Amino acid sequence: MKILKLPKGKLDLFASVVQQFGELHAPVEQDGKYVFKRLARWPDARLEYDRTILPPKKYFLPPRETLFRYRPGEGFVPSTDGLDQRIVLFGVHACDVYAINILDQVFLGKYKDPYYQARRRNIAIIGIDCTPDKQCFCRSMRADFVDHGFDLFFYDTGDYYQALVGTALGDDMVLATGNLFEPVGPADIDAYKERSWNKRRAFHLDVEIRDLSEIFEMEYESGIWDQLGRKCLSCGSCSMVCPTCYCYDVSDDVELGSRAGKRTRSWDSCLYFNHALVASGENFRRDRASRIKFRFYHKQRGFVAEYGRPSCVGCGRCVSACPVNIDTAQVIDRLRRVEDVGSR
């Protein structure tokens, strides 16, 4: 991996150059929160943001999209709308890049999703390091640092951004800027290490994920799930804002007066009443408690069995989006405790 540095004062120049690689999108402010959006002008970018309401997932797996149009006797035509649009996502945090790498495992693994694949190919990612706040636990989830999945990744080291070059495209971006980037020297290395050390100490939250899967296995009957089930509103917010929730629903919108139509997919959530409802009328997770339990088990246990790590990256979004304060880090913490009110 190539490591270079960019003088901070040259960032806007860099931003203007990378526009040749795609439409520039970055976090901008929206009533005190942040959202990834197409930049109208560079000064609108807020690179010191905490977290965006929706994760960059929305670019790769949009909340609603048309998959194809069909007509009996003629077959179907896949939708290509927007799939070839080139975008540069500027300012993606490590946990969110990590989450995209997790989505890659799901959508580009055994069964490749062509829509996701096309977008992943055409959307460049420039990451940026961040400072944890009270809801971040990405370090606990081993997602506070990423070594792949981005084209460039910037670390603020004072007067410079130190840049990891992740891909050939990232390298092209560097080259396109002429000589804006400089080689790093010993002082820069020290500055990076200091930043890394400070970040480590800045976390407020610390949850232990070693043997967590096993503890989940043991606590399957814990009373905590009923407690959460009584509180949860099944509003689905936690899934919508989660960078790694990838459940989707597929439905057909038929045209008036024919059997032709279009097939749409939209974000789904295991918290919804009908998520495990099948054609016979049987609902495998009729109780809300079993649904919220499922969300935790899928992220922290099922995914570990399948892919070797929890799918949660500790971004803290579900915590800020839950109207009734159901807090993932707290739930894990309670499950681990020896005597807990909820346990048995």
Added chain:
Amino acid sequence: MSKPKVGIFGLTGCAGDQLAILNCEDRLLDLVALIDIRDFPMASSDGNQECALDIAMVEGAVVTMRDARRLRAIRQRSATLVALGTCAVWGGVAAMDRDLDRAKLLEEVYGELGKEYDSCPARALHEIVKVDHNITGCPIEKEHFLAAVASLLNGDPPLYPAYPVCTECRMRENNCLLIERGELCCGPITVAGCDARCPQLRIPCVGCRGPVTDANPASALALFEEKGFDRERIWARLRTFAPVGVAS
């Protein structure tokens, strides 16, 4: 195949749902090419009031004995009955305080004459007859009506969201009025389908589409109380579009 015979009726309501149908302007011709609208009193006074119908769509709540009789008659002549709009599906605004003493209310408003009036506590259609499908909304979304007709013509049941307004609100990446501004937003317990129209305009959801499947009102109540709203105000908001105890 002959075109399915359809009737569109209004009981006690604001006629907003029937208006939404008439507002499908550019699709109305497609529609009449596919269905045979036999009885639609709001659009035409010379409908056939007797014939058997394949599909009846009924707006409004039942608030008089006359409404109830009409509804039973409609049910009897129709193979499929669709409730149209929040009043028909849930009772709606008219049903808000349906537990109050009716006779007393009539007297308060109309004095002596009140006794003569045909008036009963408002009820949703399903509390009187069997309803096959519900298209909720205050008023309904015309796209939902067209989609429902398209599905019914194919013999499929129309499908609607079983998730709340919050889902669509989050999909649109709105700031949350409830969490961030402490406003009394009914999004978490109200059924989606309006694409979070109100929160999108930074107005809290008042629940006009009625409760979502498997809503958790107990938790919502506790949450609103915790945010500092008093019980009276919360109840007033929650029962505006669906009375206590009405189950769909």
